[in-house]
Amino acid sequence: MQQKVLSSLEFHKVKEKVMSYTASTLGKERAQDLTPLTDIETIQHLLEEVAEAQDVIRLKGSAPFGGLTDIRRAVKRAEIGSTLSPSELMEIAGLLYAVKNMKHFLTSMYEDGVDIPRLHTYAETLILLPDIRKEIESCIGDNGEVLDHATPALRTIRTQLRSLESKVRDKLEAMIRSQSASKMLSDTIVTIRNDRFVIPVKQEYRSNYGGIVHDQSSSGATLFIEPQVVVDVNNTLQQTRLKEKQEVEKILQMLTESVSEHIGELLHNVKELQTLDFIFAKAKYAKTEKATKPAVNDQGEIYLKRARHPLLPRDQVVANDIELGKDFSTIVITGPNTGGKTVTLKTLGLLTLMTQAGLHIPVEEGSEVAVFDQVFADIGDEQSIEQSLSTFSSHMVNIVDILKNLTSNSLVLFDELGAGTDPAEGAALAMSILDEVHQTNARVIATTHYPELKAYGYNREGVTNASVEFDIETLSPTYRLLIGVPGRSNAFEISKRLGLPDHLIDRAKADMHAEHNEVDQMIASLEDSKKQAEEELHETEVYRKEAEKLHKELQRQILEWNEQKDKLLEEAELKAKEKIEQASKEAEEIIQELRSIKSEHRSFKEHELIDARKRLEEAVPEFDRKKKPEPAKKAVRQLKSGDEVKVLTFGQKGTLLEQTGDKEWSVQMGILKMKVKEKDMEFIKSAPEFKQEKAITAVKGKDYHVSLELDLRGERYENALSRVEKYLDDAVLAGYPRVSIIHGKGTGALRKGVQELLKQHRSVKNARFGEQGEGGSGVTIVELK
Structure with a gap:
C-alpha cells in the first residue's frame, strides 16, 4: 500500500492504539511494523488468531507475559564471545520463565477444550531450556548479584573476605574508641577510600598514626589515613577481592558459554513470544473498540453492518451500513459540505486497511470485507507549496498517478472529485474520470457537491447514488448514509428557517430550471420512501421476533410434555416389572405346592384345587388405569369460525378457523394450526361481532403430514x-x-x-x-x- 494513502486514512493512529496494548518493547516493535497485506489466506489466518486471543481474554482475563524482555542484544554478544553481565543473564532467565508460563497456559487451555488451535501451535513451538534457566537462577540472585553458593571456590573466598573485613574493622574501631581519638580524629567513624578501610585524622596529628594517606577533605583539615597497623591486613583483603572478581568472572563466562550453545532456540522463543504479545494486543484493542471479525473475500464485495470510524468517540460517531461490489461497483455520494461524506469515505478505506492488516473492525457480526491489491485515496486539501501547485492541480497529480496504477482489484476513494475549478468543467471532468475508473471494474466511492453528478448514478449500469441525511428541523446533518438516494443542497429550506423572506426564496426558485426542481422533488420523495421502508422493516422485525419467541415457548412446552410422558411410561414399566416378578414368584410357589401333593401320591381334593386356582388368579398383576378424560360436553350453541376454545390435550387456548370434517375443526394455537376433534375442545367464548380484515396466516403445524x-x-x-x-x-x-x-x-x-x-x-x-x-x-x- 502507498504510504500517502496510509497517512491520509490515518492508519498510523490505529497502529499507535494497538501499540498501547502490548506488554513489552518487543510487541511494540511488531505493532510498529503493522501493515496491510494482500494474501487472503494469510489475512484469514491473522483474523482467526485474534479471535482465539479474544476467547482467551474472555475466559481468563489476560495471558501471562511476565519476564518478557528483549534479550536479542545479549544473545548476540554471547554469540561473538563477550561475557554477559549478571543483569543480562537474569533477563535471559526471565525470558525462559515467560516461555514456561506461556507454554503451560496455552497448552492447558487447549487440553481443557478451548478452541485455540492456532495459538496452541505457537505454544508447541516454544522451547523450554529448563537447564539453562536453573543454572542461571542458581548462580545469580534477584538483584543481579552472583550468589556465594555459585561455586565452592567463591563460597570460600567470600568467607575469607568477611573474616578479613571484620579483622580490619575491629582494629580500627579499637583505635577510634581510645581516649586520644576524640582529640586527634575529625569524626569517630571507619570509612572506605580506594577500596581500603581508613579513619579521618586531623592534619596536625598525622604523624601519630603513620600509614598511608588515601584522601583529604576539601578544606585540607582532615586526612583519610590507613594506619600502619592495618596496612598488611588491607593488602591481604585487596588480594582476596581480586580473587573474588576473578572467580565471579569465571562463573559469568561459564554461564555465557551455556547460553551461546542455544542461540537459535533463544532467538526463536523471542520471536514467538513477540508474535503472541502482538496478537493479544490486537485482541485487547478489539475488545476495547467492541470490534468483530469480518468475513473476507476476493470478489470485491463489501458489506459493513453498522460500521463506525475507529478514531471517533463511540458515543458520538454514527454507525452506517455500507455496501459495495455486489449490485454496484461505484457509489457517488452527493450533498452539501460538512454533511459527513468524507467520514463515510474514510471509514470504508480505514476499515479495509485494518482488515487486511489482520485487525478486527468496529462493525456488527455478519460484515464482509474484500481484499484489494491496492487502495488509492485522493482526500483532503493538499496544496503543494514546494511545487507551486493549486488545490486542483495537486488533486490532478494524485489522480493521474491513480489512473496509471489501478487494476480491477483496486479500491479507489475520491473526495470532492473535480473540486477547485470551474463548476461546469469540474463536473464534466469528474464524470469522465469516474467513467474511466468504472470501466476497469475497480471499486469506487466518490464524494461531490456538483448537482450534475446526481444524474450519473441513474445513467450508468453498476453505479448508484448516495447521500448523507440532513435534518431540516435542527439544521444539522444526522450523518446517516442513504444509499440509493442522491443528496440535495437544502439551501432554500435552510434559508427559510434562518429567516430569509419568502419573496426572496420564491424569486430564487423561479430562477431555477424546471428540471432541477423536478430532481429535487424526486430526491425528497426518495428520502421519504426510504424512511418509510426502514420504519416498516423495523416493525416487521419486531413481529418476527415475537413470533420466534412464541414458537420457542411452544416447542419448550411440547418437549416438556414429551419428557413427562417418557417419565410416566418409564415409571409404569418399572411398576409392571415389579408386579410381574411378584406374580411369577406366587405362581412358582403354587406350582411347587402342586408338585409336592403329586409326589406324595395324594389325590387332589376339590377345595385344594379351588384354592390353588384362586391363588393363581390373584397372582395376575393388576394395573391402575387412569380414566380417560370424559369428552367435553357439547356447547349449547353451535360452534363457528372465530370462537375461542381450549384444546384439552395441550391445555392451550386457540381460535377456530374452519370445519374440516365431521365434528372436526382446524384450530389456530399461537403460530401453529392443527386439526382437533370437537370432543377434545372446550368452548370459551364466541367470536367478536366484527368482520375480520385480514385472513389469519397459518404455518405448517401438526396437521402438515411430515414423516418421522x-x-x-x-x-x-x-x-x-x-x-x-x-x-x-x-x-x-x-x-x-x-x-x-x-x-x-x-x-x-x-x-x-x-x-x-x-x-x-x-x-x-x-x-x-x-x-x-x-x-x-x-x-x-x-x-x-
Whole structure:
C-alpha cells in the first residue's frame, strides 16, 4: 500500500492504539511494523488468531507475559564471545520463565477444550531450556548479584573476605574508641577510600598514626589515613577481592558459554513470544473498540453492518451500513459540505486497511470485507507549496498517478472529485474520470457537491447514488448514509428557517430550471420512501421476533410434555416389572405346592384345587388405569369460525378457523394450526361481532403430514443436504421432538456431510448415530430444540 494513502486514512493512529496494548518493547516493535497485506489466506489466518486471543481474554482475563524482555542484544554478544553481565543473564532467565508460563497456559487451555488451535501451535513451538534457566537462577540472585553458593571456590573466598573485613574493622574501631581519638580524629567513624578501610585524622596529628594517606577533605583539615597497623591486613583483603572478581568472572563466562550453545532456540522463543504479545494486543484493542471479525473475500464485495470510524468517540460517531461490489461497483455520494461524506469515505478505506492488516473492525457480526491489491485515496486539501501547485492541480497529480496504477482489484476513494475549478468543467471532468475508473471494474466511492453528478448514478449500469441525511428541523446533518438516494443542497429550506423572506426564496426558485426542481422533488420523495421502508422493516422485525419467541415457548412446552410422558411410561414399566416378578414368584410357589401333593401320591381334593386356582388368579398383576378424560360436553350453541376454545390435550387456548370434517375443526394455537376433534375442545367464548380484515396466516403445524424419518439413500450429495434443511424446518413446525435421517453407510461422504450440517443447524439440540435396533451408523437420530 502507498504510504500517502496510509497517512491520509490515518492508519498510523490505529497502529499507535494497538501499540498501547502490548506488554513489552518487543510487541511494540511488531505493532510498529503493522501493515496491510494482500494474501487472503494469510489475512484469514491473522483474523482467526485474534479471535482465539479474544476467547482467551474472555475466559481468563489476560495471558501471562511476565519476564518478557528483549534479550536479542545479549544473545548476540554471547554469540561473538563477550561475557554477559549478571543483569543480562537474569533477563535471559526471565525470558525462559515467560516461555514456561506461556507454554503451560496455552497448552492447558487447549487440553481443557478451548478452541485455540492456532495459538496452541505457537505454544508447541516454544522451547523450554529448563537447564539453562536453573543454572542461571542458581548462580545469580534477584538483584543481579552472583550468589556465594555459585561455586565452592567463591563460597570460600567470600568467607575469607568477611573474616578479613571484620579483622580490619575491629582494629580500627579499637583505635577510634581510645581516649586520644576524640582529640586527634575529625569524626569517630571507619570509612572506605580506594577500596581500603581508613579513619579521618586531623592534619596536625598525622604523624601519630603513620600509614598511608588515601584522601583529604576539601578544606585540607582532615586526612583519610590507613594506619600502619592495618596496612598488611588491607593488602591481604585487596588480594582476596581480586580473587573474588576473578572467580565471579569465571562463573559469568561459564554461564555465557551455556547460553551461546542455544542461540537459535533463544532467538526463536523471542520471536514467538513477540508474535503472541502482538496478537493479544490486537485482541485487547478489539475488545476495547467492541470490534468483530469480518468475513473476507476476493470478489470485491463489501458489506459493513453498522460500521463506525475507529478514531471517533463511540458515543458520538454514527454507525452506517455500507455496501459495495455486489449490485454496484461505484457509489457517488452527493450533498452539501460538512454533511459527513468524507467520514463515510474514510471509514470504508480505514476499515479495509485494518482488515487486511489482520485487525478486527468496529462493525456488527455478519460484515464482509474484500481484499484489494491496492487502495488509492485522493482526500483532503493538499496544496503543494514546494511545487507551486493549486488545490486542483495537486488533486490532478494524485489522480493521474491513480489512473496509471489501478487494476480491477483496486479500491479507489475520491473526495470532492473535480473540486477547485470551474463548476461546469469540474463536473464534466469528474464524470469522465469516474467513467474511466468504472470501466476497469475497480471499486469506487466518490464524494461531490456538483448537482450534475446526481444524474450519473441513474445513467450508468453498476453505479448508484448516495447521500448523507440532513435534518431540516435542527439544521444539522444526522450523518446517516442513504444509499440509493442522491443528496440535495437544502439551501432554500435552510434559508427559510434562518429567516430569509419568502419573496426572496420564491424569486430564487423561479430562477431555477424546471428540471432541477423536478430532481429535487424526486430526491425528497426518495428520502421519504426510504424512511418509510426502514420504519416498516423495523416493525416487521419486531413481529418476527415475537413470533420466534412464541414458537420457542411452544416447542419448550411440547418437549416438556414429551419428557413427562417418557417419565410416566418409564415409571409404569418399572411398576409392571415389579408386579410381574411378584406374580411369577406366587405362581412358582403354587406350582411347587402342586408338585409336592403329586409326589406324595395324594389325590387332589376339590377345595385344594379351588384354592390353588384362586391363588393363581390373584397372582395376575393388576394395573391402575387412569380414566380417560370424559369428552367435553357439547356447547349449547353451535360452534363457528372465530370462537375461542381450549384444546384439552395441550391445555392451550386457540381460535377456530374452519370445519374440516365431521365434528372436526382446524384450530389456530399461537403460530401453529392443527386439526382437533370437537370432543377434545372446550368452548370459551364466541367470536367478536366484527368482520375480520385480514385472513389469519397459518404455518405448517401438526396437521402438515411430515414423516418421522427422511430417507436419503441414492440421493446426490447437494440435493440430499438441501432436503435435510427443508425436512428439519418442516419437522420443527410439526412439533416433532426427534426424527431419523437415513443416509446409509456407503463411502461415508453423505453421512459426514449430514453430521456437519446438523452441528451448525439452529434447530438441532443433539444428534447421534442409531443404536443396534435403530439402524446403526447408517441412521442419524436428531433431537430438535
